[in-house]
Amino acid sequence: MKLVLFDDYRPGVLKDDGHVVDVSSATAELGVTNYRKLMPAIIENFDRLRPAFERLAASETGKPVSEVRLRAPNPAPPKLLACFGNYTEVAKEGRAPQDMFLKSSDGVIGDGDTVELPPHKATVFHHEAELGIVIGRRAKDLSPAEAAPAIFGYTCFVDVSARGLSIAGSNSRMGKSFDGFGPMGPCITTADEIPDPNGLQVRFWVDGRLRQDYSTEGMEYSVPEVVSWASRHLTLLPGDFICCGTNHLGLGPLQEGELGEMEIERIGKFGFKVTDPSKRSWEVGVDTSPTNPIVRTGGQPYTP
Amino acid sequence: MRLVSYGDFTVGALRGDEVVDLSPAIGNTAKLSWDERLPALAGAFAGSRAAIEGHLNSTKGAPLSSVRLRSPNPRPPKLLSAIGNYGDPLPPDSPLEVDFTFKSPESVVGPGDSVILSNVPASGFEAEATLAVVIGRDAKNLGDADALSYVFGYTAMLDVFAAGLGRPVGTFFGKSLDTLGPMGPCIVTADELGDPQNLRIRLIVNGETKQDFNTKQMILPVAGVLRAATGIMTLHPGDVVTVGSPPEPKVLLKDGDQVSVEIDGIGRLDVSVSDPQRRSWPAAAR
Numbered sequence: 273m274k275l276v277l278f279d280d281y282r283p284g285v286l287k288d289d290g291h292v293v294d295v296s297s298a299t300a301e302l303g304v305t306n307y308r309k310l311m312p313a314i315i316e317n318f319d320r321l322r323p324a325f326e327r328l329a330a331s332e333t334g335k336p337v338s339e340v341r342l343r344a345p346n347p348a349p350p351k352l353l354a355c356f357g358n359y360t361e362v363a364k365e366g367r368a369p370q371d372m373f374l375k376s377s378d379g380v381i382g383d384g385d386t387v388e389l390p391p392h393k394a395t396v397f398h399h400e401a402e403l404g405i406v407i408g409r410r411a412k413d414l415s416p417a418e419a420a421p422a423i424f425g426y427t428c429f430v431d432v433s434a435r436g437l438s439i440a441g442s443n444s445r446m447g448k449s450f451d452g453f454g455p456m457g458p459c460i461t462t463a464d465e466i467p468d469p470n471g472l473q474v475r476f477w478v479d480g481r482l483r484q485d486y487s488t489e490g491m492e493y494s495v496p497e498v499v500s501w502a503s504r505h506l507t508l509l510p511g512d513f514i515c516c517g518t519n520h521l522g523l524g525p526l527q528e529g530e531l532g533e534m535e536i537e538r539i540g541k542f543g544f545k546v547t548d549p550s551k552r553s554w555e556v557g558v559d560t561s562p563t564n565p566i567v568r569t570g571g572q573p574y575t576p
Numbered sequence: 577m578r579l580v581s582y583g584d585f586t587v588g589a590l591r592g593d594e595v596v597d598l599s600p601a602i603g604n605t606a607k608l609s610w611d612e613r614l615p616a617l618a619g620a621f622a623g624s625r626a627a628i629e630g631h632l633n634s635t636k637g638a639p640l641s642s643v644r645l646r647s648p649n650p651r652p653p654k655l656l657s658a659i660g661n662y663g664d665p666l667p668p669d670s671p672l673e674v675d676f677t678f679k680s681p682e683s684v685v686g687p688g689d690s691v692i693l694s695n696v697p698a699s700g701f702e703a704e705a706t707l708a709v710v711i712g713r714d715a716k717n718l719g720d721a722d723a724l725s726y727v728f729g730y731t732a733m734l735d736v737f738a739a740g741l742g743r744p745v746g747t748f749f750g751k752s753l754d755t756l757g758p759m760g761p762c763i764v765t766a767d768e769l770g771d772p773q774n775l776r777i778r779l780i781v782n783g784e785t786k787q788d789f790n791t792k793q794m795i796l797p798v799a800g801v802l803r804a805a806t807g808i809m810t811l812h813p814g815d816v817v818t819v820g821s822p823p824e825p826k827v828l829l830k831d832g833d834q835v836s837v838e839i840d841g842i843g844r845l846d847v848s849v850s851d852p853q854r855r856s857w858p859a860a861a862r
Contacts, residue, residue, distance in 0.1 A: 392672075
């Protein structure tokens with residue numbers, strides 16, 4: 273099932289025919305009035321809610337998705353974790369140690385929203401298109417084999433990244449936590465529809481030109497290993513969000529006036545606008561500067 | 577006013593050695609889930625303060641010793657930690673005025689709780705005492721002049737860091753492990769605390785003072801820290817920003833330690849340390 277939030281953050285089911293059916297009549301019993309808490313509450317109670325969602329989706333036509341305003345499907349996850357690296361991009365021996373960081377859980381925006389670049393003196397603002405994992409239940413100390421039942425679903429996520437804002441010797445990653453630096457969409461596809469999350473093609477375009485085009489098969493640590501590692505360090509809650517890292521091949525600048533679009537198979541496609549009140553400009557296209565991690569590590573930028 | 581959470585996360589206020597249940601005075605806020613009460617109270621405090629004070633002055637309390645205090649803000653929506661901000665200033669060309677990292681809201685525990693040194697391959701668990709600022713209003717792009725007016729109150733925090741996890745240039749993820757963020761014992765409202773730049777802070781381990789410093793020594797004052805943080809992101813009522821701690825000495829925790837953070841005007845936060853594996857760490861810093 274594909275779940276969305278739309279218009280005034282009301283919950284909906286996105287059907288295969290491209291229509292969105294309002295399921296708020298089924299979620300009223302949750303008593304959630306804060307839109308930020310709604311999707312975590314739906315997730316926590318999903319086994320009970322699902323039959324009603326299915327009935328509504330089967331019996332109602334709904335509205336074409338083009339006629340609603342899609343919102344981020346999980347606009348304020350209780351926690352937003354992000355993998356540090358996590359794609360095998362250049363030939364090397366062994367795997368780098370697994371690592372993560374926290375990104376602001378308030379920076380999420382949805383389809384059609386705008387990323388506003390801050391005045392900070394970043395060397396560049398990169399798009400990192402990533403598979404996002406939505407956690408389905410409270411979880412601690414899971415092995416990779418135990419991880420699958422803790423996953424509720426998947427979504428598209430762009431980890432917008434200001435480079436060059438790190439303090440020497442620190443990897444605090446604050447350049448990823450500006451307001452709006454987390455476009456998410458268009459829906460959450462439940463895990464039952466994605467049997468192999470490490471076999472998905474991820475694509476990202478800027479103004480219609482393909483930049484990133486990679487398979488999640490290239491993760492150094494697979495989706496179950498990602499969830500396991502996180503749960504061995506902290507308690508995961510329903511609605512928590514983990515983005516799996518990006519393949520840095522094909523990264524390039526995001527800048528004033530551009531349109532970013534992202535698609536993952538079985539999930540869907542969404543887009544966002546970029547505005548820069550400081551009106552800076554960078555060379556359009558795949559980034560060849562040393563601030564691009566793939567260049568820095570000796571690999572070649574990707575040219576589709 | 578000195579606000580606490582106790583028992584099943586009931587919101588209360590301290591009056592001498594008593595705690596007064598504020599539930600009858602805060603309306604629907606008392607009916608919210610345990611984690612939403614303090615953020616809601618902080619956001620609505622200006623409007624509900626008179627009713628709360630009236631209740632506080634007319635209601636009998638319970639002895640403080642008879643209740644189990646919790647963290648006064650048991651799950652802040654965001655918990656942002658300034659790194660350093662004492663000692664050597666950052667180079668003048670640094671791209672940020674002060675560095676920050678997030679701690680997981682699930683790291684927060686309260687007075688009397690245990691800091692659990694979990695079974696991860698850390699090189700040590702480092703502890704530092706810090707002043708924690710609780711936000712009272714939506715805050716973005718604050719200036720130095722008005723930043724403090726967005727503060728709801730202040731509390732004490734023990735910021736513990738499982739060092740050496742992950743990659744060599746670490747991400748501070750080791751600050752986010754469960755239980756590594758004790759907070760309390762109370763939130764002192766901003767008006768009652770007064771000037772946050774003249775507070776003595778001590779970290780005491782097993783009776784021995786390990787850190788003893790004053791917020792006068794902060795490189796960026798609280799207002800500057802809030803300006804820098806809100807230049808990056810919007811802060812909301814109940815969000816917490818810790819404002820840093822001297823980088824030296826490194827204080828490593830081990831099983832059985834009794835740890836206190838004491839801040840002038842706020843009080844003393846006491847926790848114990850538990851390491852199920854009873855590891856021993858080098859006596860000196862890494």
